[in-house]
Amino acid sequence: MHNAMTIDVEDYFQVSAFDPYLSRDDWDSMPCRVERNIAEILALLEASGARATFFMLGWLAERYPDMVRQIEAAGHEIASHGYWHWRVTQQTPHEFKQDVVRARKLLEDICGVAVYGYRAPSFSIGPTNLWGHEVLAEAGYFYSSSIYPIKHDHYGMPDAPRFAHQASGSKALIELPVTTVEFRGKNYPAGGGGYFRLLPYWLSRLKLQRVNGVDRKPCIFYFHPWEIDPGQPRQAGLNFKTRFRHYTNLGRMKSKLELLLRDFSWDRIDHVFPEVAKHSNAPQA
Numbered sequence: 001m002h003n004a005m006t007i008d009v010e011d012y013f014q015v016s017a018f019d020p021y022l023s024r025d026d027w028d029s030m031p032c033r034v035e036r037n038i039a040e041i042l043a044l045l046e047a048s049g050a051r052a053t054f055f056m057l058g059w060l061a062e063r064y065p066d067m068v069r070q071i072e073a074a075g076h077e078i079a080s081h082g083y084w085h086w087r088v089t090q091q092t093p094h095e096f097k098q099d100v101v102r103a104r105k106l107l108e109d110i111c112g113v114a115v116y117g118y119r120a121p122s123f124s125i126g127p128t129n130l131w132g133h134e135v136l137a138e139a140g141y142f143y144s145s146s147i148y149p150i151k152h153d154h155y156g157m158p159d160a161p162r163f164a165h166q167a168s169g170s171k172a173l174i175e176l177p178v179t180t181v182e183f184r185g186k187n188y189p190a191g192g193g194g195y196f197r198l199l200p201y202w203l204s205r206l207k208l209q210r211v212n213g214v215d216r217k218p219c220i221f222y223f224h225p226w227e228i229d230p231g232q233p234r235q236a237g238l239n240f241k242t243r244f245r246h247y248t249n250l251g252r253m254k255s256k257l258e259l260l261l262r263d264f265s266w267d268r269i270d271h272v273f274p275e276v277a278k279h280s281n282a283p284q285a
């Protein structure tokens, strides 16, 4: 079974957990690490023959257009992570629409292919703002991968469907939730992020195998370029929880990803999900 590999392309200083410590005005003065990290990720994917979907932050794409074109030329799907990396919960519908229209147009202008996928920063579409789906459909997107059907302190919609479904906020949009495993009536995260970095690899593998084998469904996995970069500058003043979640096991991430790429078959979202592919002009896998 093919699973969907996804990368949320933001740099280390753009993560939502750093919002209280850095303003958007500071971004221009931060040393970007994204180009070198993307080069490593492209090499990793190439070595295992995997393809992936890259949810690109507009702010970075504008500054590194050649990087976006390079990702696209390597056979990967270009999708949108918005322009400014504001959580959807922090925006009005009007502000959200401006942000997602801007990012989509920018990405399409840079690489000359249609962009129809979106992932909300910090999975910030949930029970209080399902209007986000309608806005995305109006902005020309076909799918969203913005709901994490778990309980978490910053995000989550534990009672959302666990697998691909028509978005609750718009009939024109498909929602592709990040992978969870269900155990005794509760959902647990299985689709990457800090959990993958902090917990032993065998546990992640077991959970993904369960989704493929028991649920008979493809997985959607995600990670960030800064997670493979132990050499990134350290942000001062972080509280313990943020520091722990951001910096633990950065040095082990790359070898874990190598195992993950070896143990499962990975492709881009528009190849793995026929619901998305039938909307798009993407070549079928």
Ligand SMILES: [Zn+2]
Pocket (backbone or CB within 6 Å): 008, 010, 015, 081, 085, 120, 121, 122
């Ligand atoms: Zn993000």
